[in-house]
Amino acid sequence: MSKKDIFGDDVDSGKSFEDFEALFAESSAGGLKTRVSVGDQIRGEILSIGKEESFVSTGTPNDGMIFTKDLMDENKEVKYHVGDMIDVVVLSTKGGEIRLAKKGALNASTDSLEDAYDMELPVTGTVTEAVNGGLRVNIQGKTAFCPISQIDSRFVSDVSEYVGRKFDFLITQFDKRNIVVSRRKLLDLQKAEFEGAFMQKHEASAILEGRIMRLEKFGAFVELEQGVEGLVHLSELSWSRVHSPQEVVSVGQTVTVKLLKIEEVDGKLKISLSMKQADGDGNPWNSVPAKFPVGTVVNGKVEKKESYGLFVNIAPGITGLLPKSKWRDHVDGQQFENKKRGDDIAVQIDEIKFEDKKISLGVPGAGEDHSWRAHQPASGSGFGSLGDALKGLTIKPKK
Template identity: 45%
Template structure:
């Protein structure tokens, strides 16, 4: 009897050991052991301490980031447990993983080399405009940012950047740290890469998008749809009414809602040519014309064209009606529309 009991106990223990081994194996499979300095990770906040915030890194070791680094401009900590953050690995060992939004402060010269090698962003304050670009203070050292590397688009007012703090990537370090070249553009492109890819993935004909006018030309208007991604509205797609120049409808800097009407690859550079329509984003005015205009209504309009048999009058954007010469006067005979009206 005792032998039978011992056998059953051994079987139970073996089953428990197997179950534990399976759980451990399952846990290990979910771990990412390939994490390295310079990696950008997305992790959930698992604990918020007085000075530190602990992050689930997807490995057996939780990451830690200084709490003050995550505070907003007002010094407030805007996160709660469970929120996801994008952070960079700045130190990694078997027992510790340190995380950061970017390198800053007096981290030392070696930290600059580490940031360049591992492609970790650094915080820098633009101190002045200089020949060809900007002077930027990074970790108590002076760096140079070329004009073309300060933004994704062409910089027209360099002075607007002075006094502001941004994130940069270190492009080059020479002369033992005395000659440092940085790029904000590289950081912005890296930071926007995933979002940009998702935007391009979702881009399709008939999609309605929001953007803002960045440039007006005689033939149309250019719209920034996403940082570094532009589309064009041909003048014929700006309004249902006839216009002579885009400035009659829109102005630079104005936010607009547009409809994508064509997407095609441009030449061999794998760039996209995106055709947009402002007028179609608001719908066809003829769809609601019957509801707006009823026989017998007195309405005002603008004469757009005169022909021998009458005049065309725009009574709403994109909607024109014809006034026949026989309907132009009850008191005299009209031979040409121009005798009574003109565009």
């Protein structure tokens, strides 16, 4: 067979054949792969996306097939586009067809535990019993061990709640004598994937709905989407001063939150949320000047007592300070001294610093006109201005 028979009429010199030989040598040397094996991890380009099947480049002359459902998110929508790069593993190469699965995908399966270990594919197992340090798990008729620290992404004190339940695991150790599995590692991989999708969809200031998952002394954790949680700090739960999250929310409650910030801290995604800012018109300070003009007497509750005064809550989210210096010399000063947290108290608005969100309070009536004091006599006089006025009066005797 001639070179013309191989390359066609356009080949009229030996140079093209030499180029082909160079390319073949390059592929044999590793520049271009000629085959892949089960378990190979590949980063390939998505070449086409079909209704049922999609194709990904494998770095070999043959493209790999991946089920389109492997490319879908939790909303059953394809989150990739043609040209995107994706990490996949080779499931099989039977009959010349290369079957692929997205790395870490739950629907990627294999009948061989050894292949699942090599390809880092999830396997389904049932927790059979709790033992010292962890749990025994039945996977395809074989007994595996899951350390207690690897059964969940959160701290677990009571492992009995997992016994009898079925979960997906990753095999972290595999030999003839021992099979060790981790559910936590799989959850972490899924969490990273969910968080990545969340970051692409949402930006700071977005208003979202979520569910309270757990409460800590510093705030409440809210699940925004599957695998994605954010924290509402104690100070962001309400405009009013809050001492514990239980005062405002409860586990399982659906809440509306504002996305304040998304940042990565020590390799983990940190999502900061606010409940009080979710309502754009909810800041009670916006109504302070009209609702509490200077001189107004209002009823409030003692929120906190300090050596220098009383913090008094006069409306949800509005707290002012009644300095001790304003009641110390007052005729009713002792009643203010005896006040404690939760007590009712009447106060007067003395000053508002709107920009600083501060209100100075006073004792009711203390701001009234006391200009008469300026007319008191100098020290040593026994009558004062009233005595002077009486001097000019003529008293007529009774008949």
